[in-house]
Amino acid sequence: MILIIAEKNSVARGISHILGSVSGSKLETKVQSGIRYYSWDDCCCIGLRGHIAKLDFPQKYKNWSSIAPEKLLDAKPDYVVTDKNTLSVLKSLAERCDEIMVATDFDREGELIGKEAVELIGKKVNVKRARFSSLVGSEIEHAFENPVNLDEKLADSAKTRQFIDLLWGAILTRMISLSSHSTGNNFLSVGRVQTPTLAKIVQQDRNIENFKPRPYWKMVCKLKKGDETFYAEHETIWNEEKAKETFERIKDAKEAKVKNFEKRSTTKRRPAPFDTTEFLRCMNYLHISPSRAMGMAEKLYSLGYISYPRTDNTVYPKGLNLKNIVEKLGEIKEVKKFTEFLLKKETNPSRGRTESRDHPPIYPTGIIPKNPGRYEEMIYKMIVRRFLATLYKDAIVEKKNAGFQIDNEEFFANGQKVVERGYLDVWIYERFEEKALPDLMVGEAIKIEKIEMSREETKPPNRLLLGSLIALMQKLGLGTKSTRAEILQKLYDRKYIQGNPPVSTEIANGLINTLEKYSPEITREAMTKALETDMDLMAGGKKRFDEVVEDSKAMLKKVTKTIDENREEIGREISRSIKSFSIIGKCKCNKCGGDLRVLTSKKGKRFVACSNYPNCKNSYPLPQTGRIEFIGTCSVCGSPLIVHYHTRRKTKTCINLECKENKMRAPIKTPSSDRQSSQ
Numbered sequence: 001m002i003l004i005i006a007e008k009n010s011v012a013r014g015i016s017h018i019l020g021s022v023s024g025s026k027l028e029t030k031v032q033s034g035i036r037y038y039s040w041d042d043c044c045c046i047g048l049r050g051h052i053a054k055l056d057f058p059q060k061y062k063n064w065s066s067i068a069p070e071k072l073l074d075a076k077p078d079y080v081v082t083d084k085n086t087l088s089v090l091k092s093l094a095e096r097c098d099e100i101m102v103a104t105d106f107d108r109e110g111e112l113i114g115k116e117a118v119e120l121i122g123k124k125v126n127v128k129r130a131r132f133s134s135l136v137g138s139e140i141e142h143a144f145e146n147p148v149n150l151d152e153k154l155a156d157s158a159k160t161r162q163f164i165d166l167l168w169g170a171i172l173t174r175m176i177s178l179s180s181h182s183t184g185n186n187f188l189s190v191g192r193v194q195t196p197t198l199a200k201i202v203q204q205d206r207n208i209e210n211f212k213p214r215p216y217w218k219m220v221c222k223l224k225k226g227d228e229t230f231y232a233e234h235e236t237i238w239n240e241e242k243a244k245e246t247f248e249r250i251k252d253a254k255e256a257k258v259k260n261f262e263k264r265s266t267t268k269r270r271p272a273p274f275d276t277t278e279f280l281r282c283m284n285y286l287h288i289s290p291s292r293a294m295g296m297a298e299k300l301y302s303l304g305y306i307s308y309p310r311t312d313n314t315v316y317p318k319g320l321n322l323k324n325i326v327e328k329l330g331e332i333k334e335v336k337k338f339t340e341f342l343l344k345k346e347t348n349p350s351r352g353r354t355e356s357r358d359h360p361p362i363y364p365t366g367i368i369p370k371n372p373g374r375y376e377e378m379i380y381k382m383i384v385r386r387f388l389a390t391l392y393k394d395a396i397v398e399k400k401n402a403g404f405q406i407d408n409e410e411f412f413a414n415g416q417k418v419v420e421r422g423y424l425d426v427w428i429y430e431r432f433e434e435k436a437l438p439d440l441m442v443g444e445a446i447k448i449e450k451i452e453m454s455r456e457e458t459k460p461p462n463r464l465l466l467g468s469l470i471a472l473m474q475k476l477g478l479g480t481k482s483t484r485a486e487i488l489q490k491l492y493d494r495k496y497i498q499g500n501p502p503v504s505t506e507i508a509n510g511l512i513n514t515l516e517k518y519s520p521e522i523t524r525e526a527m528t529k530a531l532e533t534d535m536d537l538m539a540g541g542k543k544r545f546d547e548v549v550e551d552s553k554a555m556l557k558k559v560t561k562t563i564d565e566n567r568e569e570i571g572r573e574i575s576r577s578i579k580s581f582s583i584i585g586k587c588k589c590n591k592c593g594g595d596l597r598v599l600t601s602k603k604g605k606r607f608v609a610c611s612n613y614p615n616c617k618n619s620y621p622l623p624q625t626g627r628i629e630f631i632g633t634c635s636v637c638g639s640p641l642i643v644h645y646h647t648r649r650k651t652k653t654c655i656n657l658e659c660k661e662n663k664m665r666a667p668i669k670t671p672s673s674d675r676q677s678s679q
Contacts, residue, residue: 003097004045004130005090005117007104009036010302012047014135015103019043022141035089044093048104052083052090053116055162057170064183069174070560073553077166079116087120094121102150103130103143106359107310108539109482111151112158118150133311133359135304136367157539164531164552168192171556172522175563176511179571186600188511188574189494192528193479194487195515198496199523200472202504202512204463211460217243218456221404221411222449223256228438229449232256232404232411240455247453249407256404256411256448261440268395268432270423272314272352273361274386276481277474279309281467282386285429286378289500290466290485296376297362304367306383310482311359314352320360322347322391328366329384338388338426350390363387385426393422400437404446413437463501477529510577517573518566519559527555587630590638592616608640608655620655636660 006012016038020027025040037046055077061067081087094100100121102114111129118127128147132139172190182188219234237243272278279297280290288296297309316322323343330339352361364384372380400415415437418424424432440446464472470484479487491497496508504512515522531552537543563570587596594612601607609619620639622628629643631652639656 001093001097002043002099002101003090003093004043004101004103005114006045006047007050007110007113008302009047009049010299011103011105011135012038012045014302014304015140016040016045018135018137018140019045019144022137032089032092033085035086037089037093044097045103046086046090046093048086048113048117049083051113051116052086053079053081053120055159055166056080057166064174064178069171069178070564072167072171072174073556073560077163079120081120090117090121091123094123094125097123097125099126099128101128101130101144101147103132105310106131106133106308107482108154108158108161108480111155112162115150115152115155134307134365135302136365153541154539156545157535160535160538160545160548163549165192167552168556171560172563175560175567176515176570176574179563179567180574181571182574188507189490189496190511190515190522191487191490192531193483194490195512195522196476196525196528197469197473197478197487198491198504198508199512199516200476201464201469201491201497201502202509204461205504205509208460208463213457213459214238215240215455215457217247217453219243219247219411219451219453221256221406221451223404223413223446224449225438225440225446228436230413230415230436230438232402232413234409234411243453246409247451250409251451251453253406253448253451255445256406258440258442258444258446259403259405259410261400261402261442263398263400263439265419266397266399268397268422268424270350270392270394271386271389271427271430272350273316273363273390274383275312275314275352275354275361276310277312277471277484278314279362279383280470280485282382282429284465284467286375286382288375288379289489290470291489292375293379294485296379300369300376300380300383303369304365305369305380306365307361307363308359309362311356311361312354312481313356313359313361315355315361316349316363316390317360320363322349325364325366326388326391328368329364329388331368332381332384334381335384335388335426338392342388342391347391382429385428389423389427392426393420395422395424395432396420397432400439402437402440406448406451463503465501469502476525477532478525480532506577510574513577514570514573518570519562521555521559531555587633587640589616589618590633591618596640598622621657622655634659 004012004015006015016027020038020040023041027038027040029036029038035046037044039045057072057075057077061072061075100118102118104110104114114129127150129150130143130147132143169189169191172195173187176190177183177187180188217237217240219237221232221234223230223232234246237246280293283290283293294309297306300306301309326339326342326347330336330343362383364380364387369376369380396419398417398419402413404411404413415435417434418432424430466488469488473479473484473487474481478484488502491502495505496511497504512523521527531548534543534548534551538545538548588594589596589610589612592610592612592615594610594616596608597611599607599609605624606622607619608622610616623644630640631643632641633639634641634654634656637654637656637659639654639659641652641654644651644653
């Protein structure tokens with residue numbers, strides 16, 4: 001018997017239906033110990049739930065108070081089974097098999113999951129690997145007809161990442177949490193990738209907060225030629241006196257002379273195929289958080305609608321039948337006219353900068369979803385439109401530039417319009433602003449309608465949306481295509497950031513400010529980028545497991561030494577930030593006037609209490625899930641007023657359960673930007 005091991009049940013079901021129908025045998029669904037598997041002929045297929053074991057320290061190292069964090073550097077982690085039922089069924093099925101086919105996701109993590117399962121089964125049989133990037137019948141058949149060997153080096157590189165992340169996370173988290181007396185449910189999470197990522201968010205917030213606007217003066221001239229009105233601008237003037245003198249001199253001018261004029265056509269190129277980072281960046285258009293988007297994309301993949309969504313590739317493989325996919329997508333009414341156009345021409349897809357041999361870019365397989373959920377449909381249609389846009393025509397844009405002279409002062413104007421929309425009709429998420437400017441002749445006099453001057457101020461830098469932050473993480477070498485969305489979600493879960501664009505909390509600011517002062521290496525990307533490079537070298541067989549681990553331990557020893565030498569100062573400064581974070585803005589206790597603070601009980605329940613406890617025992621309960629924003633005081637009873645973000649809605653309410661205001665609760669329409677932080 002052949003035992004096929006997939007990464008999840010939905011994929012196992014898909015593989016089984018495809019291979020079972022090819023053989024013409026009856027497919028049976030069986031359940032053992034609550035675990036579902038599928039059988040036909042002499043094959044059975046079972047889906048895991050990702051890793052069925054995790055790397056962890058032995059039990060004797062679990063007590064934070066009795067084991068110094070530095071001792072973990074010399075500890076040897078063990079694999080601990082986390083899904084005993086699945087392993088029990090695996091072993092039971094393996095007793096009857098003479099071959100194991102690993103069919104986990106085709107990436108570094110999938111290779112490790114497959115290798116872990118085989119090792120935990122512990123039976124010496126022939127092991128093969130089926131690699132595929134979509135649950136399309138022809139690809140699954142080809143993968144199982146042409147199996148390869150399990151890639152031990154690729155799996156070991158994933159195991160190295162696990163081991164290093166466990167070391168860094170456990171040691172640094174314990175050191176920082178113990179220093180600031182933040183243990184139990186309130187521990188402070190520090191990680192090899194998450195901390196440099198958080199530092200980037202904190203730095204951006206710092207840049208915005210410290211930004212000092214600089215005044216400048218802007219002059220705009222309204223011009224008219226025939227029936228067409230357009231505008232020209234003077235270069236920025238930073239001196240108020242000069243601006244006023246210039247404006248007084250030209251404000252009554254009647255004509256502007258054309259000094260130069262240029263018109264040209266340019267090509268606006270089609271977008272490259274979707275890799276994971278660009279896909280998640282485009283979720284900004286749909287107002288869907290990256291972690292949620294990845295979950296939905298994986299669901300679409302497991303149902304056979306799209307290719308594997310974790311990829312760095314931006315070049316379609318030569319063997320991919322693009323025409324066939326386009327033809328099938330013609331069933332979708334809103335893109336039918338685009339597919340009809342593409343079927344009449346040669347396929348010439350756009351290419352991105354990265355080409356790899358593992359997974360193709362993200363593309364629709366041609367199987368159309370039946371009754372998808374609202375957000376799954378939005379994501380699927382974006383993937384469809386991106387795919388078609390990569391095959392479509394480039395857009396043609398006409399650009400114009402002109403210079404004018406008004407009493408020796410120079411003004412400039414530019415214009416642009418789409419001559420041929422091409423892919424812009426398909427890729428509807430990209431906005432293109434047209435700007436009017438008529439054709440002009442050098443020396444021509446143009447009528448001035450009016451000239452206006454205004455005082456402006458330079459603007460602070462923008463905060464980074466989640467999708468843009470993932471793109472920055474990729475650029476800096478922080479995390480991988482598979483982990484970046486999860487890392488950002490972890491920052492939300494630990495209450496280090498909130499909202500989208502994400503804003504750092506006082507806890508995050510205190511943590512990063514303190515680490516930058518005493519151990520800046522933890523907050524910078526250089527160290528983690530070096531380790532990522534080492535792990536890539538491991539996958540290519542150019543470095544060994546023990547080499548990479550020892551390099552990592554050497555870096556970590558330097559960091560822990562610095563933290564240990566400044567333990568008291570670090571603890572004091574972080575504790576101060578935590579206390580500041582817990583205080584609710586301007587809301588005061590309506591019984592004694594003390595500060596109100598958000599606290600967590602021993603059971604992990606959050607609530608509001610007066611800082612003058614035990615002299616004042618005033619307290620209020622809080623919702624235990626979803627994000628909370630304090631927006632002022634209740635006009636009825638004076639208690640804190642909150643907005644509670646939950647299940648894609650938000651509710652405005654007073655936290656005093658006895659207040660009459662609670663009888664007037666009403667859901668508030670949630671803007672898309674608010675929705676992200678509650679996910």
